[in-house]
Amino acid sequence: MDFFINLADGFIGMFQEGAEVFMGFITGIIPLLIVLITVVNAFIKIVGEERIFGFMRAIAKFTIFRYTLIPLFSVFFLTNPMCYTFGKFLPEKQKPAFYDSAVSFVHPITGLFPHANAAELFIFLGIAQGFAQVGNQSELALWYLVVGLIVCLVRGIVTEKITEFQMKRQEAAKRGAAA
Template identity: 55%
Template sequence: MDWIEWFGEHFIGMFNAGGEQFMNLLTGIVPTLVVLLTFTYALIKFIGEERVTKAIRFTSKYALLRYTLMPILSILLLTNPMAYTFGRFVEERQKPAFFDSLVSFLHPVTALFPYANAGELFVYLGIANGLTQAGYSTSELAVRFFLVGILVMLIRGLLTEQITKYLMKRM
């Protein structure tokens, strides 16, 4: 009968641990997410949606901005998965590259702006927890993730645009 008692304790223990983790999120990161999201939407309202749209159209004209600033703005302003709708501002032949650029930035943005892609938050928090236990700063990690993410999305955007051009010529 010892195994039944062990199973009962550990089975309910799994749910107790899940409840504790939920409360940690509810009292820790969730209020921060709500405030960041509110700030972002308030900023759009203050600036004006028309001006924001005009600025995004401008960024779509230049490759450097199209594969750096434009994906950053789309993720920060609309979050995942709505960020993909910024693809309407780029030409049809540039859409695969914009999508590739945007998707490659969904994880790095989470470190500094957790509301932007909440699905990736658990990955980052797992890495950050390991660093914290090892005695390292998570702030430095967040900034490095963000900066490397910008470089990676630029490279992927430019490369995918060239591949798309090549494939379109073959057709």
């Protein structure tokens, strides 16, 4: 009989723990996310979408910015999954590389800017909780951001080169078929 009592206690205890975590979110992270989203949206309205888009088109000409700053700005301002729409500033041949770069960045930005990808926040917080016992969570978040930008750049460049290679290959195949 004790087995069933312990099983019932464990079962309801699981829901009690879930409720405590939920209340922590309601009093902690959810208001933070609402304020962050409001500030970002206000900034976009104040500066103006046209200015932001013009700036993005200008920096997209440089490879290093195309695969670091644009993913950073797109994920910060538009959040996941809308961030991928910043690919519209790029020529068709660079869009796959931008997507690869941006999708790689939706997790690393979360530690410093939780509004950018709130769904990923729970993963970061789980890692950060363990890290807090041996280090500083802010330091972890900053390293996530820095390493994430490096990974974005490398993935963007590699994917751009692969895309160029595949496009040339397709063009050569079309020319060969036409001849």
